Amino acid sequence: MSVAIIWFRKCLRIHDNQALSWAFESNQIKSILPIYIFEEDIHQRSTNKMNENRLRFQYECVLDLQHNLDTELGLKLHIFSGQAQPVIQSILNKFEDQRVCLISEYCSDRENVEKMAKIDSKIIDQNPNWFSKTFPAGQTILDIESIVNSSKYKPPNSMNDMIQIFSEEFGDWQNIVFDVTDINLSDYQSKRCQIIESEFSTRLEESKSRLNTSSYFIGGESIALQRLENKVLLEKQFVNNFSKPNSISTNTEGNPFEPTTTGLSPYLSTGCLSVRRLWNACSEIQQLGEHTKPPVSIHGQLMFREMFYLLSRSVMNWDQDKENTHCKEIEWGTTEQSLLAAWESGETGFPLIDAMMRQLDATGWMHHLGRHAVSCFLTRGQLWQSWTHGRDIFSRKLIDSDWALNNGNWLWLAGVAPFSMPYYRVYNPCPNQKSSLNVETETANFIRHWVPELSEFPSKYIFEPHLAPLSVQQSAGCIIGNDYPNPIVDRKETRRENLERFKQNLATLR
Ligand SMILES: Cc1cc2nc3c(=O)[nH]c(=O)nc-3n(C[C@H](O)[C@H](O)[C@H](O)COP(=O)(O)OP(=O)(O)OC[C@H]3O[C@@H](n4cnc5c(N)ncnc54)[C@H](O)[C@@H]3O)c2cc1C
Structure with missing residues (x-):
């Protein structure tokens, strides 16, 4: 193997990034090509899937990733615009005679699972020099695919079901601190940064500057880590007293923008923040004294999150109100x-x-x-x-x-x-x-x-x-x-x- 193409999808960060760590650790990898594919039409101010605000947030996340890869690891993030399959094909075509590994994070949603399977069968399998490798649990704590495929798996429907799953997986789950791998460049042989040109290449700065929204939440790993510091690491009482049903829904007195909860969800769902890092921070703070417990604690919120990832991977038609075992078929009124x-x-x-x-x-x-x-x-x-x-x-x-x-x-x-x-x-x-x-x-x-x-x-x-x-x-x-x-x-x-x-x-x- 010589080139590792690291496809950033839902882990827009360099901390606790297993794909990056693996590429740095592996002796077989000589050079790294980090890529991000924007599948929305980036020339529009908003798309069917994303309004202007959401687009802007996503651009900020990707641009911050580009900056961090460059300044921390000396790697250049290549940003492409287009459908994933043709973009990946065009990149791999540049390495026809070289051994290349396409590395991506596992994404549990149906669309992404199907997309990855197609890329494997239609592109990777067509050239004996090309391989693919997927890392589990980039975005979640549990290895979703392995749990839903285990013979004892039953779809969880409550916090008690989740506690059972966590106990089986991790034993003393309340105090567990997960291994979080951060890359320390001095520990590894340096890797060459692979540079390529492609007809799908794009520059996000130009698209971002066309959007005239600015908002309270700014995307990116850097801001995510600051928010983790300010709302969790420095607020031990807040963590130990956290009780979701008692939090005020109308935000902080004096600041109608600032959540009374952590406000970390935008960073967890884009993967700018590792969920394991948040879990660990709470475990360590909880060891200092009395604390609330699931379902109301921050750990409880993260366990609900895991529950929905398990269910969405194992329940057919999760996003429909028909032929979905988790949805009673109510006759809703005509659309008004x-x-x-x-x-x-x-x-x-x-x-x-x-x-x-x-x-x-x-x-x-x-x-x-x-x-x-x-x-x-x-x-x-x-x-x-x-x-x-x-x-x-x-x-x-x-x-x-x-x-x-x-x-x-x-x-x-x-x-x-x-x-x-x-x-x-x-x-x-x-x-x-x-x-x-x-x-x-x-x-x-x-x-x-x-x-x-x-x-x-x-x-x-x-x-x-x-x-x-x-x-x-x-x-x-x-x-x-x-x-x-x-x-x-x-x-x-x-x-x-x-x-x-x-x-x-x-x-x-x-
Ligand atoms: C109708 C509806 C739609 C929702 N859609 C989304 C969505 O698209 N994306 C999303 O991240 N959350 C969604 N939520 C869940 C929840 O409202 C948000 O995760 C939470 O309000 C985010 O604020 P926070 O980061 O301050 O949460 P905190 O209370 O600080 O919790 C910490 C983290 O736990 C997770 N979490 C908390 N509550 C839930 C929950 N009920 N389900 C799953 N994970 C949870 C989030 O990642 C959150 O950041 C939805 C809730 C409702 C009722």
Whole structure:
């Protein structure tokens, strides 16, 4: 073997990167060619799969990777634009007579598994000099493929099932600290950086500068490691007291952008941050004293994450509402474009829902309980629209968008999965301070920021402004129906109707 082509896919980092470590360690590898393939049309401001914000975040991640590879390891990341198969073929064609290994990280989602199988059979197998090597568990803690293929595997549906899987895999899983490999150049023979020219080569800086969004979350490994430091390593009490259901969904007081949870999801889903490194940081901090436990602790959140990766790899039609063993086939209403548009643009007349959806649009992120509120509202709560519509809108806008996690959580919230909460537990979209959505209701500054039409409204009426007397609306400078919409549905009436529909649907399924 002489050349290692390292295909960065969902591990956009140099720390804890098994493929990179292997290439540096192997005596057979003389030179390394790191590549990234952008399969979206990079000349557009947004695509069917990614809105402008998500595109920008992805560009930032790749550009930071390029910078880190260059400055830390002396390697030049080659960035290509096009479909993976022809791009890989064109790169390999440049090494027709050389022994080349295409190294990639395992990606568990169906589309990527199929893509890799095709590249192996249509390209790699066609030349005896070419090989491929895939590393498991780049993006996850568990080796997903080996677990779902083991004879004792049963799809997990609860935290207890996950605890059993973790115990079988790791024994004393609560205290485990995983081996995290970082490359220290002085330990290895230096490797030559392979340089090639290709018709698919592209420069992301130009595409990025065409996007005029700038956002609170900036992509890349460098920022991911800083956030890990600031939110986890330096905040030992925060880690040991972490209790997800008690975290405030309306962000940090004084900063309507900053999550009360870690805010690491965009970095975990792009692989800018190694999930094992986050797990280890929590294990080490937890050893210092009393701490919360799964399901509410940070370890618990990471175990839910693993659960969805296992399920999405083992449940057929994970992203569909038909022929999916983890989805009850509810007859959702006909698609109402006007309801969907109001929900997506934050114009429903329900200030909490609108604030959350506008935050999503502006930053690409939303607190977990905010996601609960808006997904329940769209489906079994008020609008009776299929969860797949919400899933698609989230998928395009979330900077932490992830096929396994997005589908799994939508199934959960729509009330259709075995792990769902009971369908009759519907959130009130107009919460008070007792709501389990954990909304800050006293100052309501989060609502004032994201729905500026209501910025002068008294907190007493701000969650249901259409109930405010006209004199209150006038002195707040916002007439409901003119300056901010009336509620698009009667929340109590639709809740009652939808509970009845859900019940009837369940009766026909039995
Ligand atoms: C309808 C809906 C859709 C969602 N879509 C996504 C998605 O596409 N991508 C995504 O990463 N998360 C998704 N989530 C899960 C969750 O809301 C986010 O992971 C979390 O809010 C991210 O914030 P954080 O990093 O501060 O999380 P923390 O509470 O700090 O948790 C740490 C990490 O654990 C993982 N995690 C936490 N909660 C969950 C969960 N319920 N499921 C899976 N992993 C979890 C995330 O990687 C997160 O970064 C969705 C939730 C809902 C209700």
